[in-house]
Amino acid sequence: MITYGLVTASARMRACPAFTGLTPISMLNGSPALTWPAQGVTRVPYRLYDDPQIHEREQSLLFRGPTWNYLGLDCEIPQPGDYKLNFVGATPVILCRDENGEVHAMVNRCAHRGSLVCIDKRGNREQFSCVYHNWSYNLRGDLTSVAFKRGVRGKGGMPADFDNAKHGLERLRVTSFNGIHFGTFSEATPPLEQYLGPVMSAYLKRAYSRPMKVIGAHSQYLKNNWKLVMENVRDPYHASILHLFFGSFGLSRQTMKGEALLDDSGWHHIVYTKRGTDDIRGSEYEGNKLPNMKSHLKLNDPKILEEWPEFPDGITNMVQTVFPTVTFQQISNCLGVRHIVPRGPHESEWFWTLLGYEDDEPWQTRIRARQANLIGPAGFISLEDGAVTNFVQRGIQGGRPDAMAVVELGGSSIASSEDRVTESTIRGFWKGYREVMGF
Amino acid sequence: MATRKTAAATKAIDKTEARLRVEELLHEYAACIDDGRYEEWPAMFTEECRYLIIPKESHERGYVSGFYLCESRGMLADRILCLRETAIYESQQYRHLIGGTRVLECNAAGCRAETPFTVIRTTQDGAMSLFAAGKYVDEVVFESERALFREKLVLTDSTRIDILIAAPL
Ligand code: FES
Ligand SMILES: [Fe+2]
Numbered sequence: 021m022i023t024y025g026l027v028t029a030s031a032r033m034r035a036c037p038a039f040t041g042l043t044p045i046s047m048l049n050g051s052p053a054l055t056w057p058a059q060g061v062t063r064v065p066y067r068l069y070d071d072p073q074i075h076e077r078e079q080s081l082l083f084r085g086p087t088w089n090y091l092g093l094d095c096e097i098p099q100p101g102d103y104k105l106n107f108v109g110a111t112p113v114i115l116c117r118d119e120n121g122e123v124h125a126m127v128n129r130c131a132h133r134g135s136l137v138c139i140d141k142r143g144n145r146e147q148f149s150c151v152y153h154n155w156s157y158n159l160r161g162d163l164t165s166v167a168f169k170r171g172v173r174g175k176g177g178m179p180a181d182f183d184n185a186k187h188g189l190e191r192l193r194v195t196s197f198n199g200i201h202f203g204t205f206s207e208a209t210p211p212l213e214q215y216l217g218p219v220m221s222a223y224l225k226r227a228y229s230r231p232m233k234v235i236g237a238h239s240q241y242l243k244n245n246w247k248l249v250m251e252n253v254r255d256p257y258h259a260s261i262l263h264l265f266f267g268s269f270g271l272s273r274q275t276m277k278g279e280a281l282l283d284d285s286g287w288h289h290i291v292y293t294k295r296g297t298d299d300i301r302g303s304e305y306e307g308n309k310l311p312n313m314k315s316h317l318k319l320n321d322p323k324i325l326e327e328w329p330e331f332p333d334g335i336t337n338m339v340q341t342v343f344p345t346v347t348f349q350q351i352s353n354c355l356g357v358r359h360i361v362p363r364g365p366h367e368s369e370w371f372w373t374l375l376g377y378e379d380d381e382p383w384q385t386r387i388r389a390r391q392a393n394l395i396g397p398a399g400f401i402s403l404e405d406g407a408v409t410n411f412v413q414r415g416i417q418g419g420r421p422d423a424m425a426v427v428e429l430g431g432s433s434i435a436s437s438e439d440r441v442t443e444s445t446i447r448g449f450w451k452g453y454r455e456v457m458g459f
Numbered sequence: 460m461a462t463r464k465t466a467a468a469t470k471a472i473d474k475t476e477a478r479l480r481v482e483e484l485l486h487e488y489a490a491c492i493d494d495g496r497y498e499e500w501p502a503m504f505t506e507e508c509r510y511l512i513i514p515k516e517s518h519e520r521g522y523v524s525g526f527y528l529c530e531s532r533g534m535l536a537d538r539i540l541c542l543r544e545t546a547i548y549e550s551q552q553y554r555h556l557i558g559g560t561r562v563l564e565c566n567a568a569g570c571r572a573e574t575p576f577t578v579i580r581t582t583q584d585g586a587m588s589l590f591a592a593g594k595y596v597d598e599v600v601f602e603s604e605r606a607l608f609r610e611k612l613v614l615t616d617s618t619r620i621d622i623l624i625a626a627p628l
Pocket of ligand 1: 154
């Protein structure tokens with residue numbers, strides 16, 4: 021049994037001088053108290069990555085709260101009747117397109133006794149029928165028929181006043197932004213463009229302004245909490261350190277022009293770099309002094325680095341997140357979406373969708389496919405991410421209950437900067453998290 | 460009758476011979492990876508070649524992106540270079556179990572064959588897991604003494620990878 025009581029916390033506060041700066045925060049809805057360190061978001065309690073009760077609370081306050089959750093892309097459900105299964109937190113959802121071309125999302129859970137109504141992860145349907153007792157729903161989630169509703173030969177059946185209209189699938193509010201579909205359970209979630217803010221909206225439009233097509237789709241099952249993944253994608257500090265390939269082949273250096281951007285709320289972020297814009301003379305990179313750069317390495321066949329300038333702004337590497345769980349990436353010409361789905365407090369599944377444009381020439385598709393070697397579970401610049409987030413999950417086991425991460429690179433600001441030697445982007449995530457979770 | 464029987468017998472031997480050559484190549488391929496002799500791995504392919512690890516489902520949908528895509532022996536060598544020099548991950552051991560090979564087409568120059576495989580992965584803490592299962596779809600050329608892969612599709616049954624793929628499957 022897990023007990024985190026205020027009593028225990030305050031007893032510890034008296035016993036240990038290190039605790040005197042801490043303010044116990046909430047005990048909302050009878051859930052465990054989490055004492056956010058007085059240093060604010062420059063400290064992150066390890067409990068957040070590990071505690072089953074926090075995981076439960078995320079389901080209600082974050083995933084059912086005022087957040088826009090990634091559901092899928094237009095090009096995944098182009099035709100009426102097309103659908104795709106996804107998850108909002110732990111909740112299974114169906115994203116589908118109705119006869120009129122409108123996009124809907126509903127919980128994939130039968131209103132009768134809770135079975136999944138749809139099993140195959142993608143397909144085309146005229147309606148959704150639950151296999152258990154054949155309750156059927158239209159593409160908007162309305163209950164259209166109940167087997168033996170009037171009984172058999174006048175015996176049995178549902179009560180006469182049973183109203184189908186009250187027993188549809190639970191629906192999400194859906195909003196579509198340049199072919200990207202988001203859903204929310206909450207009435208309080210502001211319109212998406214307001215949620216994103218002008219800068220984030222503009223950058224999202226940048227790559228998603230033309231019809232796209234899927235060129236790859238798979239997932240990575242990670243043995244760590246989902247938030248470690250979101251921290252990792254929002255962490256420009258590690259990029260040229262952990263990923264030796266980046267530094268060794270000059271794909272990304274801190275000296276290159278770029279920015280770490282946050283919207284006003286801090287919830288969403290972008291980090292981008294522009295290759296070919298730096299001069300390493302006089303920097304830490306000069307003379308191969310950095311242990312993480314092996315610039316003597318030469319590729320046998322540099323085809324993998326072939327690219328073409330696709331965006332007029334000259335950005336060669338960009339990662340953008342929309343709070344809470346989705347990442348949009350552009351690594352040279354390798355475009356894609358990564359969506360993290362929590363699978364309990366200690367595991368998560370990372371869904372990768374690799375993209376091109378509908379009107380790509382074959383040579384462009386080929387370059388995108390080759391560059392896909394850089395990303396994903398076998399990626400030259402991302403294989404390490406799954407390893408290292410798991411190292412954190414294992415490293416925090418059995419620590420002091422008050423143990424916490426230090427997120428202080430670049431001070432305590434949650435603001436955009438031209439340098440990427442900062443963890444402001446991670447602090448922004450925790451700011452959003454605290455606001456939504458009430459910590 | 461006798462003549463036809465002979466012709467049939469000759470053809471059957473060709474296919475068997477082809478199968479033996481493919482099996483030998485596959486067994487060497489698996490041993491080379493499982494023994495960590497990664498540097499010998501690219502030499503089992505022709506100079507111009509295609510090596511793709513991709514979920515079977517993605518392949519059937521016509522997707523081109525999977526986990527590994529190498530289009531030359533040099534790109535295969537780069538995979539090994541990076542595995543040795545830049546990739547950071549926990550050390551792990553593969554054990555390939557190669558199933559029965561079916562030769563789909565063959566002639567004197569080469570053949571196309573399919574072979575099921577499984578890979579058991581053991582991590583340094585001793586945990587063992589069935590890491591991958593699927594089939595190899597190989598285009599093999601018989602060049603002089605050696606058989607070489609011209610194309611090797613590694614079609615994984617699952618769309619999901621447990622944490623990461625470092626060494627080739
Ligand atoms: S649970 Fe779906 S019809 Fe009974
Ligand atoms: Fe990374």
